[in-house]
Amino acid sequence: DVKVTQSSRYLVKRTGEKVFLECVQDMDHENMFWYRQDPGLGLRLIYFSYDVKMKEKGDIPEGYSVSREKKERFSLILESASTNQTSMYLCASSLGSGGFYGYTFGSGTRLTVV
Amino acid sequence: KNEVEQSPQNLTAQEGEFITINCSYSVGISALHWLQQHPGGGIVSLFMLSSGKKKHGRLIATINIQEKHSSLHITASHPRDSAVYICAVRPSGGGADGLTFGKGTHLIIQP
Numbered sequence: 279d280v281k282v283t284q285s286s287r288y289l290v291k292r293t294g295e296k297v298f299l300e301c302v303q304d305m306d307h308e309n310m311f312w313y314r315q316d317p318g319l320g321l322r323l324i325y326f327s328y329d330v331k332m333k334e335k336g337d338i339p340e341g342y343s344v345s346r347e348k349k350e351r352f353s354l355i356l357e358s359a360s361t362n363q364t365s366m367y368l369c370a371s372s373l374g375s376g377g378f379y380g381y382t383f384g385s386g387t388r389l390t391v392v
Numbered sequence: 393k394n395e396v397e398q399s400p401q402n403l404t405a406q407e408g409e410f411i412t413i414n415c416s417y418s419v420g421i422s423a424l425h426w427l428q429q430h431p432g433g434g435i436v437s438l439f440m441l442s443s444g445k446k447k448h449g450r451l452i453a454t455i456n457i458q459e460k461h462s463s464l465h466i467t468a469s470h471p472r473d474s475a476v477y478i479c480a481v482r483p484s485g486g487g488a489d490g491l492t493f494g495k496g497t498h499l500i501i502q503p
Binding site for chain 2: 318336
């Protein structure tokens, strides 16, 4: 069964901490995405990557960075966590671009910054 | 800027009822996705459409490209269909960026 695995379901961090959210896919997909989901706002794209070491900003990249050193792994980094980054974070992957391929989502990481 | 509007935002129905959730968008798209999110957060892809109609079990999705509108129908609804249903579009024009999402429709099916 193909999967997108996020390393943590729940995470509590302190303001100012550096936070790493890890995402691994086993489908050899080219494209990987990080979204955050907030009540009333829906899912919003933070960053995406279409190849190893390649990254593109999404709609809300401020306060985040990403790393893709291997095809199967896409990491989201909060350099200095703040309370307004408390949210549900979802990773997704897709075989190719253009929207003609399905997306597979991870189970999400609910991050609380205190 | 592409907007994706879903209606209704919340829907409560009785088991067995026929359910319709609507999605409208404002720009040209290459594909439209219907997603299901159960409590706990995981999202499952239900359909991907670029034209016409698709059916899977009790779920039917339709799209009208000219009117920029899609509907998701559930026949013989069941309490296990209770979830948030999300419409998402992939704007046309190339590139590898992700989807633009609607805010979701929270569906509750009562026994």
